[in-house]
Amino acid sequence: MSRSTPVMPGWMALLVVVPLVAIPPAARAATTVPLSRPLRLIVPYVPGGGTDTVARLIAPALGEAVGQTVVVDNRPGGSSTIATQLVARAAPDGQTIGISDAAFVTNPSLFDKLPYDTLRDLVPIAIVSSGSMLLVVHPTLPAKSVKDLIALAKSQPGKLTYGTAGNGTATHLAGEQLRWVAQIDIQHIPYKGAGQSITELLGGHISMAFTSPSTAKAHVASGRLRALAVTSAKRNAAIPDVLTFIEAGLAKVDTQTLTPLFAPAGISPQFVAGINAAVMRATGAGELRERFQSLGYDNETNTPAEAATRIRTEIEKWRNIIKSSGARAHGA
Numbered sequence: 147m148s149r150s151t152p153v154m155p156g157w158m159a160l161l162v163v164v165p166l167v168a169i170p171p172a173a174r175a176a177t178t179v180p181l182s183r184p185l186r187l188i189v190p191y192v193p194g195g196g197t198d199t200v201a202r203l204i205a206p207a208l209g210e211a212v213g214q215t216v217v218v219d220n221r222p223g224g225s226s227t228i229a230t231q232l233v234a235r236a237a238p239d240g241q242t243i244g245i246s247d248a249a250f251v252t253n254p255s256l257f258d259k260l261p262y263d264t265l266r267d268l269v270p271i272a273i274v275s276s277g278s279m280l281l282v283v284h285p286t287l288p289a290k291s292v293k294d295l296i297a298l299a300k301s302q303p304g305k306l307t308y309g310t311a312g313n314g315t316a317t318h319l320a321g322e323q324l325r326w327v328a329q330i331d332i333q334h335i336p337y338k339g340a341g342q343s344i345t346e347l348l349g350g351h352i353s354m355a356f357t358s359p360s361t362a363k364a365h366v367a368s369g370r371l372r373a374l375a376v377t378s379a380k381r382n383a384a385i386p387d388v389l390t391f392i393e394a395g396l397a398k399v400d401t402q403t404l405t406p407l408f409a410p411a412g413i414s415p416q417f418v419a420g421i422n423a424a425v426m427r428a429t430g431a432g433e434l435r436e437r438f439q440s441l442g443y444d445n446e447t448n449t450p451a452e453a454a455t456r457i458r459t460e461i462e463k464w465r466n467i468i469k470s471s472g473a474r475a476h477g478a
Contacts, residue, residue: 180211181240188219188244190229196441197247200275200405202322203437207428211420212240225249225475234262239414243250243271248316248403249475251460255468256314256475264461268408270453272422274429275443277403278378279320280385282362282371283354284347292375292394295354299330306402307333309343309352314475317343319464320377320401321354322471329396337418356401373427377401383439394453405443406457418450 161330169314185208189201198220205216221229233244254264262268281292287306293412299306310318315334319335321468325332335352337343340361347355348370359382365371373388377400381390391399409424428434429445438445448456467473 151283154210157258164457168356178296181214183241184215184217185209185212185240186217186219186236186242188221188229188232188242188308190221190223190226190244190249191318192247193220195267196277196403196443197245198407198440200443201245201376202241203434204274204407204425206460207424208243208421209426210220212292225253227257227262228394230264230268231261233327233410234267236410238410238414240409240413240417240423242406243409244268245274245405245407247405248319248401250406250408251404251457252316252319252464252468253475254461255465256473265458267411267452269411269418270362270457271407271409271418271450273448273453273456275438275445276378277358277406277443278376278382279356279401279403280359280362280388281320281324281354281356281377281383281391282295282347282366283374284350285369285372286350287353287372287375290372292389292391292396295374296328296330299328299332303331304333306353307335309335309337309346311340311343312336312338314473315340316403317356319471320399322473323467324356324396324399326467326470327396343368358386358403358442360440375399377439378444384442403443404456404460406453414460416449421452422448422453 187201187205187208189198191197201218205218209216221232226246230244230246233242237240253260283289289298310321310323317340318334321334340357341351343355344357344361346352361374362371362373366373373385375389375394376382377391379392391397397405426447435445
């Protein structure tokens with residue numbers, strides 16, 4: 147089968163070829179390891195999700211950097227471990243790289259044993275983007291601020307509930323971080339997806355949930371949900387009137403949905419530097435930066451070394467929270 151022929155999603159991976167297109171000069175960067183065949187970019191989820199969208203947005207910059215087309219290879223399953231393992235076991239020749247989300251830094255603690263060592267078998271190229279989480283409550287809940295919510299939770303231990311997209315997901319761990327930092331007893335209600343948890347919250351069946359600002363914006367504007375705080379360091383452009391957790395007095399509630407780009411261990415440092423430069427220049431340009439913001443993401447600026455340091459810090463941070471909560475990945 148030709149690489150340009152899409153494989154139907156389902157049990158098989160979906161391969162999509164992103165052609166090499168013209169990139170503005172400011173976004174160009176050449177590696178010292180030109181490739182002789184298309185670059186394979188492995189995505190751990192089905193097409194259409196946030197991580198897949200970011201992958202396809204940066205694919206032209208990757209293609210420009212290596213002088214080849216980019217094959218976006220969707221390999222869902224195993225809470226992202228199937229795709230990440232493929233990258234870890236790939237030859238370190240620059241032909242295969244991967245992209246992920248917050249699971250990259252939480253899976254080392256959510257699983258007793260992974261089929262790869264995140265820090266030993268993989269080399270961070272860049273953190274492409276990050277997304278904040280918004281805490282929303284049902285409007286009937288007598289809490290108009292984070293301070294009110296904490297007081298209410300402490301007055302009714304175990305009575306307030308928070309819905310999530312499932313065990314071990316970013317929305318679950320954001321709730322656990324809130325519980326851990328605020329020292330409150332709130333009950334976790336896992337659902338089969340983020341959409342279901344928000345539907346249940348809108349119906350008044352649960353007390354609160356963490357979600358993306360873009361997902362909740364319309365519900366907050368209509369009064370069907372009340373926004374209390376956002377986890378980013380700065381206020382979110384989509385909901386500028388909502389406080390950050392820093393402003394609300396809980397600076398350590400800082401869950402971010404990072405999007406790391408990585409390669410197999412042993413990869414050429416020159417290749418890593420070239421790819422990093424290409425992605426950073428592309429995502430820093432106006433059009434792509436605005437596209438990220440419309441999706442609820444912020445572009446990040448970092449070197450490979452800075453990305454590696456942040457990933458190590460995030461792994462350790464989540465290790466403590468996950469151990470305290472007893473959270474497990476689905477199927478772990």
